[in-house]
Amino acid sequence: MVTAKRLLDWEGRGMAQEGFDAATLYAYVLLQPDTAGRVRTAFPVLGSPAGLAAEAAVCAQLLQTVARGDNLVREGPLRNWAGELRCR
Secondary structure (H helix, E strand, O other): OOOOOOOOOOOOOOOOOOOHHHHHHHHHOOOOHHHHHHHHHHOOOOOOHHHHHHHHHHHHHHHHHHHOOOOHHHHHHHHHHHHHHHHO
């Protein structure tokens, strides 16, 4: 038997673009490459045209926090992700 799994997020009540929450989750697990790979597999929207837009938005937002001195531990992985996104 296959059990469907769902992720429910009421924070934005559907206001963000498709894939935004999945991209946010991905961003916050970049420091754990195995988990990041599992997130990409679990959310096929990542890598789709809509998902790429969401990934770029999330990546840019988090790089802005790095510029303000926050999330410094994520700077390297975020910059690598930004570089990958530019090549797609």
